Amino acid sequence: xxxxxxxxxxxxxxxxxxxxxxxxxxxxxxxxxxxxxxxxxxxxxxxxxxxxxxxxxxxxxxxxxxxxxxxxxxxxxxxxxxxxxxxxxxxxxxxxxxxxxxxxxxxxxxxxxxxxxxxxxxxxxxxxxxxxxxxxxxxxxxxxxxxxxxxxxxxxxxxxxxxxxxxxxxxxxxxxxxxxxxxxxxxxxxxxxxxxxxxxxxxxxxxxxxxxxxxxxxxxxxxxxxxxxxxxxxxxxxxxxxxxxxxxxxxxxxxxxxxxxxxxxxxxxxxxxxxxxxxxxxxxxxxxxxxxxxxxxxxxxxxxxxxxxxxxxxxxxxxxxxxxxxxxxxxxxxxxxxxxxxxxxxxxxxxxxxxxxxxxxxxxxxxxxxxxxxxxxxxxxxxxxxxxxxxxxxxxxxxxxxxxxxxxxxxxxxxxxxxxxxxxxxxxxxxxxxxxxxxxxxxxxxxxxxxxxxxxxxxxxxxxxxxxxx
Amino acid sequence: xxxxxxxxxxxxxxxxxxxxxxxxxxxxxxxxxxxxxxxxxxxxxxxxxxxxxxxxxxxxxxxxxxxxxxxxxxxxxxxxxxxxxxxxxxxxxxxxxxxxxxxxxxxxxxxxxxxxxxxxxxxxxxxxxxxxxxxxxxxxxxxxxxxxxxxxxxxxxxxxxxxxxxxxxxxxxxxxxxxxxxxxxxxxxxxxxxxxxxxxx
Numbered sequence: 001x002x003x004x005x006x007x008x009x010x011x012x013x014x015x016x017x018x019x020x021x022x023x024x025x026x027x028x029x030x031x032x033x034x035x036x037x038x039x040x041x042x043x044x045x046x047x048x049x050x051x052x053x054x055x056x057x058x059x060x061x062x063x064x065x066x067x068x069x070x071x072x073x074x075x076x077x078x079x080x081x082x083x084x085x086x087x088x089x090x091x092x093x094x095x096x097x098x099x100x101x102x103x104x105x106x107x108x109x110x111x112x113x114x115x116x117x118x119x120x121x122x123x124x125x126x127x128x129x130x131x132x133x134x135x136x137x138x139x140x141x142x143x144x145x146x147x148x149x150x151x152x153x154x155x156x157x158x159x160x161x162x163x164x165x166x167x168x169x170x171x172x173x174x175x176x177x178x179x180x181x182x183x184x185x186x187x188x189x190x191x192x193x194x195x196x197x198x199x200x201x202x203x204x205x206x207x208x209x210x211x212x213x214x215x216x217x218x219x220x221x222x223x224x225x226x227x228x229x230x231x232x233x234x235x236x237x238x239x240x241x242x243x244x245x246x247x248x249x250x251x252x253x254x255x256x257x258x259x260x261x262x263x264x265x266x267x268x269x270x271x272x273x274x275x276x277x278x279x280x281x282x283x284x285x286x287x288x289x290x291x292x293x294x295x296x297x298x299x300x301x302x303x304x305x306x307x308x309x310x311x312x313x314x315x316x317x318x319x320x321x322x323x324x325x326x327x328x329x330x331x332x333x334x335x336x337x338x339x340x341x342x343x344x345x346x347x348x349x350x351x352x353x354x355x356x357x358x359x360x361x362x363x364x365x366x367x368x369x370x371x372x373x374x375x376x377x378x379x380x381x382x383x384x385x386x387x388x389x390x391x392x393x394x395x396x397x398x399x400x401x402x403x404x405x406x407x408x409x410x411x412x413x414x415x416x417x418x419x420x421x422x423x424x425x426x427x428x429x430x431x432x433x434x435x436x437x438x439x440x441x442x443x444x445x446x447x448x449x450x451x452x453x454x455x456x457x458x459x460x461x462x463x464x465x466x467x468x469x470x
Numbered sequence: 471x472x473x474x475x476x477x478x479x480x481x482x483x484x485x486x487x488x489x490x491x492x493x494x495x496x497x498x499x500x501x502x503x504x505x506x507x508x509x510x511x512x513x514x515x516x517x518x519x520x521x522x523x524x525x526x527x528x529x530x531x532x533x534x535x536x537x538x539x540x541x542x543x544x545x546x547x548x549x550x551x552x553x554x555x556x557x558x559x560x561x562x563x564x565x566x567x568x569x570x571x572x573x574x575x576x577x578x579x580x581x582x583x584x585x586x587x588x589x590x591x592x593x594x595x596x597x598x599x600x601x602x603x604x605x606x607x608x609x610x611x612x613x614x615x616x617x618x619x620x621x622x623x624x625x626x627x628x629x630x631x632x633x634x635x636x637x638x639x640x641x642x643x644x645x646x647x648x649x650x651x652x653x654x655x656x657x658x659x660x661x662x663x664x665x666x667x668x669x670x671x
Contacts, residue, residue, distance in 0.1 A: 014644050015653040021627040025646060027653050037547065039503035048640070054654075056665040065501065079501040086503045097664050101652055118662050130546040130570060144573035146548035147505075148639070158650055163628070194488055195540040195566050228543060230569045256658035262658070293490050294543070315538070317485055394472045412497045412545075431544060432490040435515050 002269025004166045004203040005235050006273020009141045009266065013124045015158055023160040029140075031122035031153050032058035032109045033096065034416070042090040042149035054157040055095040059118065060087060060337040062101050063108045064414050068377050071101050082417065094154075107406040110134040110348040114218065115382055115394060116248025121236035121263040126153055131223040131348045131430065138244070139236035139266045141201070144225060165232055165275040167200040168268075171208035173282035178464055181216035181360070182350060182428070182447035184208070184280075185223040186288040186298045194296040197229030200276065203268060208282035214243040215354040218452035222349045226295035235267040287462045289335055290432045290445040292323035296298040297432075299335060301450060301462055307331030311385050313428030326434055327442050328422070335460050338444070343374045343455040345358050345448055346404075346435070347411040350428035351379025353386050356446040360392045362452035363399040365469040369458030374401035375417060376390035377409040401455070413438045426454040471579045474609055477560045479533030481605035481616060482523055485658060487538035491571060494542070494550040496654045508549055509556040520621035528602030534614070536585075537564040542571025551578045559609045563614060564624060566591055571640040576629040577639060579608060584624030592619055600611075627663075 003011070016025040031054075038060070045052065052058060065080040075081040084101070091098040091132045094185050105112055110131055113119040121139040126132060130144035145159070153159060159191065169188055189196075202224050209217070213291035215235050224232025241260055244250050251259045290298040291305045294387040297320075299306070308324065308331055309319040324331060329338070345351075345359050354377065376396045378384035384406055387393055410417040411429035419425055419441025428451050453461040499511035503596070511626040516522045521530050541564040542550060551574045554562065560580065565576075565587045575582045585593065597603055606615045609630060613620050625633075631640070643650075 016649045018628075021631075023628060024642060025649070026652070027657075036500050040505040040548075043503075043505065050640075053650075056663040059664040064497075077501075083501050085502055095665075118664065120662060123661070128546060128548075130544065130594065132546075141473045144546040144570055146546055148548060148550070148574060148577035152643065155640050156647075156650060157654070158643055160639060160643060162628070165670070187633050194543055195568075198540075198566060198569060219577065225544075225570075228540065228568055249662040249664075250660070251660040258658065259660035262660075294490065314486065322486075332562075350579060412492075414497045431490075431492065433544060437490050437498055439515060 001175065002272035003131055004268045004272045004274060005139060005203055005233055005266055006164065006166050009122055009124065010163065011124065013256060016217050022211065023162045025158050026124055027160050028153050028157050029057060029124050030113065030118055030125045031058045032125065032127035032132070033058060034063050034109050034129065035083045036064045037147050038090065038150055039083065039086045040147050041154055042094065044151040045154055050155045052094040052096060052154045057157060058154070059110050060091050060096050061106055061109050062087060064412065065410045066103055066407040067415050068407050068409050068417060069180045070412060071405045096376035104381050104385065104444060105322060106395040107383065108320060108348045108351060108408055109399050110222065111383065115380060117244055119242055120259070121240055121418045122266045126159065130225045131222050133232050133349055133455040134218050134222040136221040136224065136231050136233040137214060138240055139233055139263070141233065143231050165199050166277065167197060167276040168274040169202050170202045170277065171204065171282050172205040172206045172279065173208055174211065175208050175282045175285060176447065177339060178462060179285050180447045180449060181212055181219040183285055183288040185220045186445060187285050188222065188281065189227045189296045190298045192227050193399070194226060194294050195228040197224065197227035200229050202227070202229045202232040204232060208235060210237065213354060214239060215352045219349055223295065223453070226430060236263045254260050279453065287447060287450050289450060289460055291327065291329060291335065292320070293326055293432055293434050295430065295445060296434060297323055298445070301335050301460060303335055305331055305333045305335065307330050337422070338460045339458060340454050340460065341372050341423045342419060342424045343372060343451050344400055344425055344427040344429060345375065345377065345451050346377030347429035348379060349378060349430045350448050353383050355428065356383065356387050356392050359448040359452040360395040362449060363455060364395050366456050368400035368455045371458045372455065374455045375404060375410060376401050377404040378406045381406045410437050425453050426457045426460060449455050471638055473634045474581060474633040476606065476608045477533070478604050479560065480529065480531050481534045481536055481597045482529045482532035482592065482604055483592060483597040484523055484537040488540045488543060489537055489541040490542055490544035491542055491547050491550040495547065495553040498521045500517065500547060500549050505552060506556060512536055512553040512557045518544055526601070530557065533558050534561045534563065534605040534607060535559050536590060536597065539565045539587065539588065541567050543568040544622060546570045548574040551575050551580050563590065563593065575633065579633065581607065581633060583614065583625055585614065585621055585623045589621035592594060593621065
């Protein structure tokens with residue numbers, strides 16, 4: 001029987017097959033490191049007197065904690081500063097390459113890896129961050145891991161893993177104009193639920209997926225974790241090869257030819273079987289937004305907040321009631337009537353150059369609604385430079401937005417970019433959990449297009465709702 | 471890691487589903503560089519509510535958490551496990567766990583047992599009928615017992631063995647150091663490396 005893409009990549013990384021109920025031992029091609037989930041792992045190495053086995057397969061960046069204004073000044077928050085300084089001293093001590101604040105390749109770890117050409121098809125990629133699933137867009141097996149596993153990979157460049165089940169997510173047909181990769185993945189998560197992918201590696205397939213750019217594919221794979229999946233993957237193709245070619249760490253010459261020959265074998269065989277399959281039709285999808293406190297609680301923008309009274313099952317009704325109470329929303333409210341205080345454009349989900357271009361195209365020549373603030377935070381310093389070279393910074397500044405430096409920023413509010421209690425955001429990030437963007441903050445997950453249109457009107461909107469620019 | 475065979479402690483009924491790791495420990499507490507001392511951060515936002523279960527007297531010293539479906543979703547932060555452990559929890563029982571959280575728990579000696587939804591309901595009722603009741607969790611027989619109620623739970627065979635032996639993963643893997651070296655010798659030359667540093671372009 002044939003094998004799926006995930007099974008092929010798995011098999012090519014098995015150092016040792018487990019016996020009996022033991023896990024397989026898999027080799028790791030690339031280990032991405034950041035300041036939040038690594039200090040205790042480096043400490044563990046020190047205590048055991050172990051080196052980093054493969055510093056040449058490890059790279060670090062500063063992203064979660066870093067300020068997005070005044071980056072040339074010392075970090076004001078003492079605990080944040082200590083954590084960043086700890087990463088710097090650990091990388092120096094163990095010989096790990098680090099892209100620090102101020103470096104052109106500093107930025108969100110999942111933006112930096114692909115941009116440097118370090119993420120390539122058919123690799124195993126791990127990072128102490130759940131959105132590592134992003135790198136699956138290249139046909140890599142990419143997983144978020146905890147700090148104990150970070151230490152394990154630093155020490156051994158391997159991970160013991162039990163095989164996953166596989167699920168095909170097929171999106172047939174074409175997306176309508178105005179429907180983006182973000183809308184597709186929000187619709188998928190609403191369909192299968194936040195636990196629907198638990199125990200699975202998802203493979204996104206079908207015409208609508210093939211038609212996406214690499215950045216759109218990264219947006220899709222990025223949020224696989226929000227469906228509970230361990231990873232998400234898309235088979236590499238000409239779009240993938242063209243994206244990788246010429247990047248700083250891309251293979252060249254004979255290595256490039258050998259790489260493409262291998263990468264071209266990385267697709268699910270026709271006679272392979274998935275353990276589960278979900279099918280969506282591209283034409284049926286439209287801009288999608290969340291109303292609740294997990295990423296599965298979403299509806300089309302044209303829809304309304306669900307009415308808990310219409311839900312029969314006790315547990316489901318209580319879960320909706322609880323979410324609506326936190327979100328300060330009444331069942332039945334049209335999504336387009338919901339007023340927004342802050343628009344956040346950024347994150348590892350939607351902080352890449354195409355996202356910024358799409359948002360800038362919507363706001364160009366307009367003024368933001370007086371009632372709200374707009375934060376635009378590029379995913380990496382290089383994305384920021386690129387945007388500035390294209391004049392996007394001027395477009396956002398003229399619109400009334402704040403143009404910030406790169407980092408995770410308000411996606412998780414570890415730095416000063418946070419929502420206040422009761423403040424409501426339309427955010428291009430990935431999680432609308434209670435308090436995610438600041439204690440008491442209320443988050444609606446949206447695409448960059450919806451974020452931009454919302455910033456114009458002040459209520460959840462799509463570009464189709466806007467009057468033409470005079 | 472400490473060996474785990476049987477644990478007996480106060481059961482805490484947490485009647486919530488989708489308890490994500492941002493609820494277990496909010497991001498502001500992740501700035502610390504230590505591996506211990508996270509007990510104050512556990513469920514930090516919810517603990518502001520005087521009626522939250524851990525603020526009720528009989529449950530304060532709880533060590534067996536019984537939660538709803540999809541416990542530990544979201545962020546990979548192992549700090550969530552450290553916070554539960556530092557507070558005093560040794561066991562979490564739920565119908566379904568997020569993969570990364572479950573993996574992290576196994577590395578830190580926190581037992582996560584999968585119990586059917588109907589058995590979780592029975593455990594909740596038993597614990598609420600007699601607040602402060604102890605639960606006996608037996609990893610050998612894979613059962614949890616409250617008074618005369620005994621329910622089975624599932625745990626991966628390999629994780630169970632590691633917990634019962636108290637074994638550290640890294641030392642287990644380093645037994646196969648030669649296999650890693652052999653594998654690395656066969657790694658294709660086209661695969662990328664982060665070092666030596668590129669010359670500035």
